Amino acid sequence: MDSFKTLDDMDLAGKAVLTRIDINVPVEGQRVTDTTRIDKVAPTILKILEKGGKPVLLAHFGRPKGQPNPDMSLRVTVPAMEAALGKPVTFVERPDRGMIDAAPADAIILVENTRFTAMEEANDPQMAQFLASLGDVYCNDAFSAAHRAHASTEGVARLLPACAGLLMEAELKALNAALGAPQRPVMAVVGGAKVSSKIDLLKNLVSKVDALAIGGGMANTFLAARGYSVGKSLCEHDLTDTAREIERNAKAAGCDILLPMDVVVAKDFAANAPHRTCGLDEVADNEMILDAGQQTVAILAASMDTAKTLVWNGPLGAFEMEPFDKATVQAAQAAATRCAKGELIAVAGGGDTVAALNHAGVAEDFTHISTAGGAFLEWMEGKPLPGVEALKT
């Protein structure tokens, strides 16, 4: 793996540690309704304090489009931050180095939304310079914002001694174990609604993994490309050539494509709609495929039994509606069982995947579940992430 420095490599005593975090949490009124992101970043902030550093926290919040907007002020996160850290947090709208130096040695300073100026998303060198003036060391703990080359994620990282925070470190190690230098065989499971949103991801994976299971609505496009009639299923008929190209690339690269062998179909897209399981050539014109069947789950589980590494993005069916969550739940449980025995490294993330795995009750057993959406998908696409590139030594 390309190397990067971690907090352990840095001397932080007496230093202002500019720390990019992701606390873009959901809020109702003046209350944070889900503190997961705050809870996850707390250990990094506490570790900086332990090492004698003064954390100066940078984060974005919502999409204020480069303008100050009181509705998107990070001030609302202060009580939840203080609860997670067990310490007071000083919120500053207009930081300067003088006030940071004047703050007590164990102060935690949270700076207002970085996106209140258009210079942030433009990665403006002047903004990066200004941010750099606020710290002696830069620590990036926001993997989920690492696919953006912004002043607080990329520009400033090149101006100060830089390192990864604990979350970023865990994420990069897990991702490297999954696709960088994985134990083989490697299997990928990719599901979700549409092929169109995951073309680059599928193209990258076929060159990297030994088996690629495709499920969910996107599998229908592949089935249509193989000549099956998919009735009124979600299907991108204009992408059947792309599906065939991906299958050809997979074959050339020695990657097995696993498509559903049997499917669960219904006439309505609704929870508990009357349904049946059938073969691929039995889908009626007025039916839609909403999940994979039990034979398919057995094939996926068998493939997971031989795999040493698994990368997962996207559900295998319309998992929000029972009983069309079954294949996703059962396949996730098969992976989790092997993970729990230490036989499989399983890394998952992106979009609805976290919700699907939480629904399956397996989140604890997976080796790593990334809460990053776009950054995880861009990593699966094989694209360099600017925020990570800037940390490389």
Ligand code: AMP
């Ligand atoms: P994505 O954001 O691309 O990962 O897609 C996730 C969405 O795909 C979820 O809301 C699922 O309900 C949906 N989905 C999965 N399988 C199907 C299917 N067979 N038909 C319609 N929607 C599906």
